[in-house]
């Protein structure tokens with residue numbers, strides 16, 4: 233296992249605007265802390281509206297040249313970017329791990345997923361060639377994709393490389409000028425992605441990085457020249473960005489938070505189920521929008537519950553498990569566990585106050601795996617996204633009762649069923665209203681090109697952020713109808 237190597241010096245991040253790295257005027261600087269130690273590893277400028285306007289102007293100036301660059305040439309540049317992601321996988325993995333608190337293995341997997349999205353984007357030159365047909369004699373209909381112009385991607389802290397890479401390869405390859413506004417908690421990986429785009433030969437202004445928080449997002453979403461906004465983050469902000477952007481006639485796809493259910497029935501494979509549940513709720517210290525947060529225990533699955541508890545209790549805190557993003561997150565989670573306890577939940581495993589192995593990590597934000605049993609569906613621990621390594625076990629008598637709890641959730645990202653019975657699995661596949669269903673899989677992230685996206689309050693807007701439907705998001709479909717009459721009066725024709 234490769235443990236995280238934190239950056240040796242403190243980097244002051246810059247915006248990438250018109251191909252230049254610059255600190256925006258009048259920007260305050262925010263410290264970036266590593267969740268592993270609490271130490272400062274960077275500083276990030278909080279770009280005010282004027283700096284956003286400057287970046288949008290540079291992107292607008294570059295957009296028409298990029299739009300008119302043939303798809304094959306755009307693809308060649310993005311192929312170089314893909315190759316650079318691969319050769320820098322280790323560096324990006326350590327950087328993303330340092331600032332997001334995830335393990336290096338998880339951070340590397342996020343970059344690998346980004347490479348998968350690149351592969352999809354690179355295949356467009358061969359597979360997405362438009363279409364044409366003679367619809368009546370002498371009349372041909374054709375459709376072609378056209379880029380929108382300037383588009384933006386606003387991303388969360390928990391996947392510093394992967395979530396930007398859900399958007400960048402597709403949006404840029406189809407011909408847009410893309411502005412990335414990464415989370416202010418993880419700006420370093422975004423800068424590294426910008427450096428690799430520049431190294432790949434992306435023309436000035438076609439890819440920009442603008443750092444900041446709420447004010448920066450509001451300025452981007454309000455800017456009249458930004459045609460589309462891809463957003464990934466919490467549901468409250470996703471809803472706001474969606475409604476503000478849509479009200480201004482923009483195209484917005486805003487992915488929000490989640491509360492994912494793992495349904496476990498008595499015929500489930502015990503070892504596979506227990507390990508999958510543990511991996512799902514502890515991975516990335518529970519800070520994954522696909523993390524299991526509720527186990528719906530159907531009937532007598534006590535032996536599996538005991539195995540889950542036993543396996544989760546073996547974790548040592550430190551770089552082998554991953555840390556919470558900040559102190560506020562740790563405080564919020566500890567309070568949520570106490571609230572659940574007061575509401576009648578039993579703490580089967582308590583991760584509060586657990587110390588990491590090694591003095592080096594003592595200043596980090598640590599919470600050990602925590603399991604709450606006897607959680608009722610109406611409790612906060614069953615309903616609200618906690619975003620940490622906390623599993624709530626809700627006991628239900630039947631599969632239909634489990635589906636009822638699952639479908640009553642306002643979220644709709646993912647759900648999984650653990651069973652050895654195909655008919656039981658099928659009932660969940662058909663009966664669950666989430667966007668991504670797993671069968672004996674703890675984190676049911678589809679591989680590309682099967683696309684990523686939930687339903688309900690886990691996604692505001694239409695289509696998915698990756699895969700074929702993302703093409704419709706980042707482009708307009710132009711339909712052309714041509715009619716030619718054959719003139720016979722010209723002697724030059726024969």
Ligand code: NAD
Pocket residue numbers: 386387388389390391395413414415416444445446447449450464465466467469470472487488489490520521617619645686690
């Ligand atoms: P967040 O909503 O706090 O921040 C997301 C982005 O929005 C950041 O770039 C941030 O700077 C910006 N932002 C924050 N507050 C804002 C405001 N008031 N107005 C405008 N912009 C604002 O989310 P986070 O804490 O960075 O990330 C964790 C959340 O993201 C969790 O809820 C998680 O489930 C969700 N998430 C969802 C998916 C998905 O695919 N559905 C994937 C990853 C993360």
